Amino acid sequence: MRLATWNVNSVRTRVDRVTTFLEREDVDVLAMQETKCRPDQFPYAPFEAAGYQVAVHGLNQWNGVAIASRVGLDDVRTHFPGQPAWASQEGEEPVVEARALGASVGAVAGTEPVRLWSLYVPNGRELTHPHYTYKLDWMRALTRDVTGWLSEDPGQSLALVGDWNVAPLDEDVWDMAVFEGATHVSEPERAAFRALAEAGMVEATRERVTNYTYWDYQRLRFPRNEGMRIDFVYGSPAFEARVRSAAIDRDERKGKGASDHVPVIVEVA
DNA sequence: ATGGCTTTTTATAAAAGA
Numbered sequence: 001m002r003l004a005t006w007n008v009n010s011v012r013t014r015v016d017r018v019t020t021f022l023e024r025e026d027v028d029v030l031a032m033q034e035t036k037c038r039p040d041q042f043p044y045a046p047f048e049a050a051g052y053q054v055a056v057h058g059l060n061q062w063n064g065v066a067i068a069s070r071v072g073l074d075d076v077r078t079h080f081p082g083q084p085a086w087a088s089q090e091g092e093e094p095v096v097e098a099r100a101l102g103a104s105v106g107a108v109a110g111t112e113p114v115r116l117w118s119l120y121v122p123n124g125r126e127l128t129h130p131h132y133t134y135k136l137d138w139m140r141a142l143t144r145d146v147t148g149w150l151s152e153d154p155g156q157s158l159a160l161v162g163d164w165n166v167a168p169l170d171e172d173v174w175d176m177a178v179f180e181g182a183t184h185v186s187e188p189e190r191a192a193f194r195a196l197a198e199a200g201m202v203e204a205t206r207e208r209v210t211n212y213t214y215w216d217y218q219r220l221r222f223p224r225n226e227g228m229r230i231d232f233v234y235g236s237p238a239f240e241a242r243v244r245s246a247a248i249d250r251d252e253r254k255g256k257g258a259s260d261h262v263p264v265i266v267e268v269a
Numbered sequence: 270a271t272g273g274c275t276t277t278t279t280a281t282a283a284a285a286g287a
Contacts, residue, residue, distance in 0.1 A: 010276055034286085036277065061277045062285075123287060165287070184287060216287070217274035228287075260275080260286085
């Protein structure tokens with residue numbers, strides 16, 4: 001089973017690029033982030049024409065997550081149980097944002113199903129911004145739920161994939177000096193990311209690929225290869241044992257109409 | 270020396286992204 005995750009930065013703008021990628025790379029399951037639309041705005045037809053079922057979660061133009069699968073798509077959840085809510089304005093009612101979508105995939109392929117979560121971790125904005133606290137709370141709540149799931153069923157193939165908005169190591173950004181005092185590289189964020197490993201999860205691409213997964217649109221970041229490694233596939237031990245290879249598709253950052261992230265692809269037995 | 274982009278919206282300026 002070929003499984004991919006990609007922050008597409010608007011699925012409506014990039015649907016042709018996404019479906020072309022699915023066919024070219026022979027992808028069975030794609031977890032998308034930043035789809036930036038509600039379900040009634042989602043371009044289902046091109047995915048269905050290509051043979052994929054799609055589960056979609058989106059509340060407005062912000063965030064948005066989806067999973068496309070041609071090997072089964074069951075037990076869809078639009079948030080993880082402990083997922084915190086966010087109020088964009090003081091006094092506004094907090095909302096559980098469209099940043100997580102869970103589904104079981106792979107049953108049709110005749111393999112053990114994978115419990116897959118497409119995740120778009122909050123950005124954090126600035127170290128002093130309430131969004132940063134929200135980001136840390138969000139990751140800690142996820143880790144608590146994952147710990148519970150693994151304790152209930154230690155042998156399950158669980159995969160948490162997506163845009164983590166954390167560069168876990170200094171080498172995951174091109175120049176640490178540029179990130180002095182910024183989000184994505186702070187120790188609390190990195191500790192929150194590592195906590196998933198401490199809970200028993202294994203990041204599948206760390207030892208298999210070393211490329212960046214994101215390059216800012218601004219300042220010629222891509223031509224200069226000034227990128228960040230922030231998109232990851234975190235798997236349970238049973239999932240990790242099934243991983244055969246992993247890669248990014250760097251070509252997807254090239255040309256007109258590219259997302260600022262590239263897909264991460266994992267081959268799973 | 271500085272900033273350079275892209276997407277969204279009952280749009281046409283502002284928010285968000287990282």
